[in-house]
Amino acid sequence: MKDNHMIEIRGLNKFFGKLKVLKNIDLDVRESEVVVIIGSSGSGKSTLLRCTNFLEKSQKGTITIDGNVVTHKSKDLHIIRRDIGMVFQHFNLFPHMTVLGNVLEGLTQVKKLSKNEALEIAEAMLEKVGMSDKADVYPSFISGGQKQRVAIARALAMNPKIMLFDEPTSALDPELVGEVLVVMKDLAREGMTMMVVTHEMGFAREVADRVIYMDEGIIVEQGTPEEVFDNPKNERTKAFLSHII
Amino acid sequence: MVTQTPFLLALSFDGLEKWARIAAGFAKPAGYTLLITTLGILLGLGLGLFFALMRISKVKPVQWVSKIYIGVIRGTPLLLQLLLIYFGLVQIVRLERIPSAIIALGIHNGAYIAEIIRGAIQGIDRGQREAGISIGMTKWQIMKRIILPQALKRAVPPLGNQFIIALKDSSLASAVSIPELLLHARQLGSSSFRTMEMLLIAAAYYLVMTSVLTFFSTRLEKRLSVSDHRT
Numbered sequence: 040m041k042d043n044h045m046i047e048i049r050g051l052n053k054f055f056g057k058l059k060v061l062k063n064i065d066l067d068v069r070e071s072e073v074v075v076i077i078g079s080s081g082s083g084k085s086t087l088l089r090c091t092n093f094l095e096k097s098q099k100g101t102i103t104i105d106g107n108v109v110t111h112k113s114k115d116l117h118i119i120r121r122d123i124g125m126v127f128q129h130f131n132l133f134p135h136m137t138v139l140g141n142v143l144e145g146l147t148q149v150k151k152l153s154k155n156e157a158l159e160i161a162e163a164m165l166e167k168v169g170m171s172d173k174a175d176v177y178p179s180f181i182s183g184g185q186k187q188r189v190a191i192a193r194a195l196a197m198n199p200k201i202m203l204f205d206e207p208t209s210a211l212d213p214e215l216v217g218e219v220l221v222v223m224k225d226l227a228r229e230g231m232t233m234m235v236v237t238h239e240m241g242f243a244r245e246v247a248d249r250v251i252y253m254d255e256g257i258i259v260e261q262g263t264p265e266e267v268f269d270n271p272k273n274e275r276t277k278a279f280l281s282h283i284i
Numbered sequence: 285m286v287t288q289t290p291f292l293l294a295l296s297f298d299g300l301e302k303w304a305r306i307a308a309g310f311a312k313p314a315g316y317t318l319l320i321t322t323l324g325i326l327l328g329l330g331l332g333l334f335f336a337l338m339r340i341s342k343v344k345p346v347q348w349v350s351k352i353y354i355g356v357i358r359g360t361p362l363l364l365q366l367l368l369i370y371f372g373l374v375q376i377v378r379l380e381r382i383p384s385a386i387i388a389l390g391i392h393n394g395a396y397i398a399e400i401i402r403g404a405i406q407g408i409d410r411g412q413r414e415a416g417i418s419i420g421m422t423k424w425q426i427m428k429r430i431i432l433p434q435a436l437k438r439a440v441p442p443l444g445n446q447f448i449i450a451l452k453d454s455s456l457a458s459a460v461s462i463p464e465l466l467l468h469a470r471q472l473g474s475s476s477f478r479t480m481e482m483l484l485i486a487a488a489y490y491l492v493m494t495s496v497l498t499f500f501s502t503r504l505e506k507r508l509s510v511s512d513h514r515t
Contacts, residue, residue: 092417092418094414094417094418117417117420117421117422118420120417120418120419120420121419121420123418124418124419125414125415125418127411127414127415127418129409129411131409131411131412131414131415132415133412133415133430134434134511134512135433135434135437135511136511144419144421144429145419145420145421148421148425148429149419149420149421149425177510177511177512177513178511179511179512179513180513190415193415193419194418194419197419197420
């Protein structure tokens with residue numbers, strides 16, 4: 040973990056109609072830091088992640104990505120997004136493209152790499168997530184865990200500075216969770232800056248540099264896994280943890 | 285009193301050869317039917333795609349233009365549209381019968397195709413767009429590479445249906461004296477006093493053509509399903 044801030048979120052507010060989902064969120068994520076966000080559903084943790092990638096427009100606040108202040112009005116949002124990889128709960132692979140095609144898409148269409156350069160990177164990414172042998176298969180023929188690994192490869196192919204994971208294992212059968220977590224652990228070890236929304240407390244404890252507990256749109260408590268899991272200070276955190284552990 | 289020989293008897297009386305010759309004479313009118321249908325559908329596809337994209341635009345006036353087009357076309361009969369374009373456009377530009385019928389069929393089917401494609405586009409999971417966004421694709425790249433290929437695949441069955449309707453609707457072009465199948469059958473029927481027989485021959489031609497269309501749309505559907513898991 041380094042000292043410079045990869046992500047700086049200041050005074051972030053998000054409403055859905057009258058419902059206030061995020062209330063004045065301030066959050067810094069340092070380079071190579073792994074931040075795990077926990078909280079019950081409706082706490083705003085997924086929304087926070089989606090705002091970081093500008094999939095959701097916030098109404099107030101600023102987000103600084105690697106030194107560049109970005110607002111949803113920025114003209115070149117799609118360029119900034121290349122630096123932020125995102126992995127979704129439901130994988131969102133492109134069903135009409137093969138596994139390899141999914142990973143190639145961003146390389147050929149967004150980065151405009153030549154076929155050979157793109158292939159080299161895509162194959163390396165599939166190798167990294169252990170999916171090389173399924174390169175020519177369509178997504179509907181592989182398991183959820185395999186789909187999620189391909190989705191991670193697709194995001195990594197763009198060589199992002201930050202990876203966001205939005206409940207990456209929540210839609211998986213229990214026996215498939217492990218293979219995805221292994222890939223994520225490798226990434227963390229390699230120094231990727233990561234924000235992970237998850238219910239996998241084991242993963243949080245093992246991999247997170249910092250755990251954030253959110254409730255009703257605010258960051259209630261944050262600290263090292265030991266601090267948050269073993270000595271939670273806030274009553275709400277205690278209540279939440281007692282429910283899930 | 286002379287009674288007309290019934291159709292089946294006529295076959296045996298007049299000989300198959302004569303009827304085969306008459307039936308073969310329907311090939312050219314069937315060609316007209318195919319011509320105006322095919323070009324009408326192609327025009328309709330283009331218009332349909334265009335207006336479907338306008339319909340889902342975030343720019344309100346653009347949406348309205350599409351809504352008005354779809355509303356007006358779906359709200360008035362094709363026969364009226366055919367006549368309006370034939371008699372109306374002729375006053376502005378010199379337009380032959382056949383092009384005017386093709387334009388009318390194209391504009392008419394465009395409205396329905398627009399709705400088919402719009403529905404298919406809106407049926408694509410939101411996550412697909414988000415995945416495209418997250419790897420840095422632009423709005424148009426996402427539409428062209430992610431949404432439309434999936435939407436058009438889903439639209440194949442209803443589009444096939446629409447094409448069959450278009451083929452049959454082309455018979456209305458007889459109203460502007462295009463010598464297509466139905467007009468040919470009626471003309472030949474009244475001159476030979478064998479209306480029933482001629483209509484039945486025309487029906488056979490329509491059936492063959494719609495069957496061919498069905499065959500190809502089913503085949504296309506199958507070919508496009510290679511990426512689907514068969515359960």
